[in-house]
Amino acid sequence: MPLRRPALNRLCTGLAWLLALALSGVGVAHAAPVPVVAAESTYGAIAQAIGGPYVRVDSILRSPDVDPHTFEATPATARTVAQARIALLNGLGYDEWMRKLLAAAPSARRDVVVAADVGRAWVMADGNPHIFYDTRVADAVATRVAALLQRDDPAHAADFARNLRDFRAALAAVDARVAQLRRAHPGLAVAATEPVFGYMLRALGWPSAGQRFQFDVMNGTEPPPAVVARFEDELRHRRVVLLVYNRQVSEPVTQRMREIAAHASIARVGVDEIAPPGVGYAAWLQRSLDAVDAALRGVALR
Numbered sequence: 001m002p003l004r005r006p007a008l009n010r011l012c013t014g015l016a017w018l019l020a021l022a023l024s025g026v027g028v029a030h031a032a033p034v035p036v037v038a039a040e041s042t043y044g045a046i047a048q049a050i051g052g053p054y055v056r057v058d059s060i061l062r063s064p065d066v067d068p069h070t071f072e073a074t075p076a077t078a079r080t081v082a083q084a085r086i087a088l089l090n091g092l093g094y095d096e097w098m099r100k101l102l103a104a105a106p107s108a109r110r111d112v113v114v115a116a117d118v119g120r121a122w123v124m125a126d127g128n129p130h131i132f133y134d135t136r137v138a139d140a141v142a143t144r145v146a147a148l149l150q151r152d153d154p155a156h157a158a159d160f161a162r163n164l165r166d167f168r169a170a171l172a173a174v175d176a177r178v179a180q181l182r183r184a185h186p187g188l189a190v191a192a193t194e195p196v197f198g199y200m201l202r203a204l205g206w207p208s209a210g211q212r213f214q215f216d217v218m219n220g221t222e223p224p225p226a227v228v229a230r231f232e233d234e235l236r237h238r239r240v241v242l243l244v245y246n247r248q249v250s251e252p253v254t255q256r257m258r259e260i261a262a263h264a265s266i267a268r269v270g271v272d273e274i275a276p277p278g279v280g281y282a283a284w285l286q287r288s289l290d291a292v293d294a295a296l297r298g299v300a301l302r
Contacts, residue, residue, distance in 0.1 A: 034152055036145075037084035039095040040068060040274050042132045043115065043141060045281040047088060049167045050145045054156050058084070060098070064248055064272040073097050084110060086148055088141065091116030092129035113144050124198065126211070130273065133199040133288075135171045138281060142167050170282035177289050178203050185241075185296065191234050191261075192244040193254040194218045197271045200288065201244070208244075209234050217254060228253065235260045242267045242296060248274075267295040 033056040038044035044059030051057070058080050061068055081087065081098070082105035089098040091114040102112060116123055119137030131137045146164040150157040181204055188206040192198070195214045201207075208214070210231040216223040223231075234240050235257060243261040245254060247270035261268050269291050275284040 031153060031155065034086065034149060035084050036086045036088065037081050038087075039089040039098040040132070041277060042273075042275045042281065042284070043088040043090070045275050045279065045284070046138055046142050046167070047086070047145050049170075049280060050142050050160055050163045051149055052159060052163055054153055054159065055149065061095075061274055062277050064274050064276055066248070066274065068095060068273055071095075071097060073101055077101065078104065081105060082107070085152065086110070086145065087112045088145070089114055090129060090132065092123070092127060092131070094129035111148050113141060113148075115141050118144050122199075124202070126195075126215070128195045128198045130196050131199060132273075133197060133285070134203070135174055135285070137199075139168060139171055167282070170280070174282050174285045174289070175203075177286060181289060181293060182206075188242060188296075189240045190242045190244060191231065191240040191257075193257055194246045194249065196246045196273055197244045197288070200285070206242075209240055217249070217251065223253065231257060232260055235264055235266060238264055238266065240266060241299070242269065242292070244268075244292075245270050247272055265299060267299040269295040 031054075033054055034051065036044070036047045036051065036055050036057045038047060038057060038059045039061060041059035041062035044057045044062070047055060048057045060073070060077055060080070061071060078101050081101040087098070087102060087110060089095050089112070102110075115131055115137055116129070118140040119131055119134065122134050122136050123131060142164055146160045149160045153160075178200070186205065188204070189209065190201055190206045191209045192201070192214050194217050195208070195211070196218075198208060198214075210227075212227050213223050213231045216227065235243065243258065243266050245258055245268065258268060269288075271288050271291075272284075275281060279287070
């Protein structure tokens with residue numbers, strides 16, 4: 001049955017209105033960003049680099065001033081984790097609170113990426129949990145995130161693939177900087193108040209003294225007097241050239257080591273366990289390497 005003119009006019013008007021909406025973008029359904037939660041902003045930065053505008057990343061720990069080892073989750077944190085489609089965490093006991101939150105809100109639709117699992121081949125034999133300072137682990141995490149996003153949002157698969165290539169190019173620049181410092185200071189003797197920078201020191205080829213002292217401090221255990229004495233001797237007798245300390249931890253014993261190193265004119269550099277807000281992963285590593293270079297140059301110029 002043919003449409004009467006009033007009905008036909010209404011139909012044309014409606015079609016014109018829908019066309020105008022489509023052209024303006026108003027009222028057009030778009031795929032919502034994939035919700036991602038990261039235990040630390042270090043991994044959140046990796047997810048953001050891969051997902052771009054097509055992810056909504058919530059990083060629970062996002063300030064270098066927060067000690068990840070003493071963090072306690074809140075109900076708001078639990079809700080954020082429960083709503084995530086992809087969850088990222090470090091593993092190796094570093095963020096065990098995140099595992100508990102995930103277990104408390106199980107979901108068949110949520111994928112969990114544990115850096116220590118996808119980067120298992122590069123975990124140190126001593127179980128050092130600070131694997132985020134290894135670019136190979138970061139690459140493994142980024143690769144896994146890209147695969148999950150391509151599966152969940154195939155319309156933007158090419159974007160995720162391009163972002164992954166860009167991320168790897170940034171990692172290559174970090175590796176080139178590491179190689180440069182390694183050539184400039186072959187086999188540099190280093191000490192550290194904690195094993196935070198251990199994976200980067202391994203990449204640099206710089207042996208780190210005082211491992212027992214470092215792990216005791218990391219685990220909140222009082223180092224035995226003999227261990228403390230040996231560490232002090234390393235500094236006083238200038239058997240090391242650089243002291244690396246954790247800027248997020250200030251305890252009397254570590255502060256004392258920094259003072260001894262300063263008195264002995266040993267280069268000192270503070271590193272963070274968490275990437276600052278708004279700083280990309282590769283840029284964060286570059287900052288750390290620049291700080292190391294500046295500290296060594298400062299001692300050399302004295």
